[in-house]
Amino acid sequence: MRTTPWFEVREDTVVRPDGEPDVYHHVVSPGSITVVAMDNDNRVAVTQQWIYTHGDRQWRLPAGAIDASDADPRAAAERELAEETGVRAFRWEPIAQVNGADSFTNHVDHVFLATDLTLGTPSREAAEADLDVHWVPLSKAVELVAEGAIRHAGSVCGLLAVSIRKETTHRW
The missing domain is CATH 3.90.79.10 (Nucleoside Triphosphate Pyrophosphohydrolase)
Known part of the structure; x- marks a missing residue:
């Protein structure tokens, strides 16, 4: 994870809808x-x-x-x-409320x-x-x-x- 004053970049271990493990990279923002x-x-x-x-x-x-x-x-x-x-x-x-880049950030x-x-x-x-x-x-x-x-x-x-x-x- 990388944190800045404005957002965090995360790398989460996830299970995809097909049941396979994966890594999901995304930005968390206030x-x-x-x-x-x-x-x-x-x-x-x-x-x-x-x-x-x-x-x-x-x-x-x-x-x-x-x-x-x-x-x-x-x-x-x-x-x-x-x-x-x-x-x-x-x-x-x-x-x-606008979600500008759903797959990239919250x-x-x-x-x-x-x-x-x-x-x-x-x-x-x-x-x-x-x-x-x-x-x-x-x-x-x-x-x-x-x-x-x-x-x-x-x-x-x-x-x-x-x-x-x-x-x-x-x-x-």
């Missing part, structure tokens, strides 16, 4: 959060920043890891939204809708110094998904879920 922060004009906060593992600047929603100090995924979502954008939300609704991305927003000042980490926040209409964010400009799984799921709910329930 999970992450993604936030669809939507204002009263149906605009959502979309960030753009350099993502090292993909080697380019990417569009995505505010997102981040669930830290050991977070009481639960919602607490992590509140913290990450405030850190990255300076936004605080009065209303929070869990809208999805990682779950908890996706939230945040509304009744108050703007403030971000308190970004050094690694987020290049993070830009853009407020775009929900329809434009969904277009970015359709064009392949937003590829982050939690962001894609969250934007599509909110868009579908908005169209079918007219709640917002």
